[in-house]
Structures are given as structure tokens and as C-alpha cells.
Amino acid sequence: MIEKKPSTTVETIVFIVLIVLTLVTYKVGETDMSGIFVSLGVFAIALFKGALISEHFMQLKYASGIWRWLILIWLILLGIVIYIAFTV
Numbered sequence: 714m715i716e717k718k719p720s721t722t723v724e725t726i727v728f729i730v731l732i733v734l735t736l737v738t739y740k741v742g743e744t745d746m747s748g749i750f751v752s753l754g755v756f757a758i759a760l761f762k763g764a765l766i767s768e769h770f771m772q773l774k775y776a777s778g779i780w781r782w783l784i785l786i787w788l789i790l791l792g793i794v795i796y797i798a799f800t801v
Contacts, residue, residue: 764784
């Protein structure tokens with residue numbers, strides 16, 4: 714059986730994207746932006762970053778569908794719980 718080996722170029726690009734998205738969310742926090750749309754935007758960025766990490770660095774892109782969906786559902790539920798905790 715031939716094992717798939719991920720490209721280090723792709724992983725490097727994903728890492729740079731994660732750094733840029735982290736800096737974007739940091740700047741949003743530093744500029745004291747607030748509101749429902751800002752919160753949802755930051756949550757969307759966090760969800761996207763979690764998906765990138767699980768797909769590329771946890772190698773879930775090679776796993777069966779159930780594991781990929783479990784991580785995505787967990788990320789969404791965690792975000793909802795955090796959002797409810799800070800808005801209620």
C-alpha cells in the first residue's frame with residue numbers, strides 16, 4: 714500500500730494563512746470593534762482555522778467521513794456555547 718505524503722509547500726501556505734487570520738482577529742480585538750456581525754465574523758474565522766488545522770495538521774483529510782464531521786460539529790458546538798455564555 715502506498716502512503717500519501719502531504720506536500721510541505723501546502724502545509725507552509727496553510728500555516729501562513731493561519732498566522733494571517735490570527736493577526737486579523739487580533740487587530741479586530743485591538744480596535745474595540747463590537748457587535749453581532751463582528752462576533753460572527755470572528756467565530757467564522759475561528760471555525761475556518763479549526764477546519765484548516767484538523768484537515769492539514771491532524772491529517773483528517775485522509776480519515777473517514779465520520780471523524781471529519783465529528784471535529785467540525787465539535788467546533789460549531791463549542792462556538793455556540795461560547796457565544797451563548799458571553800451574550801446571555
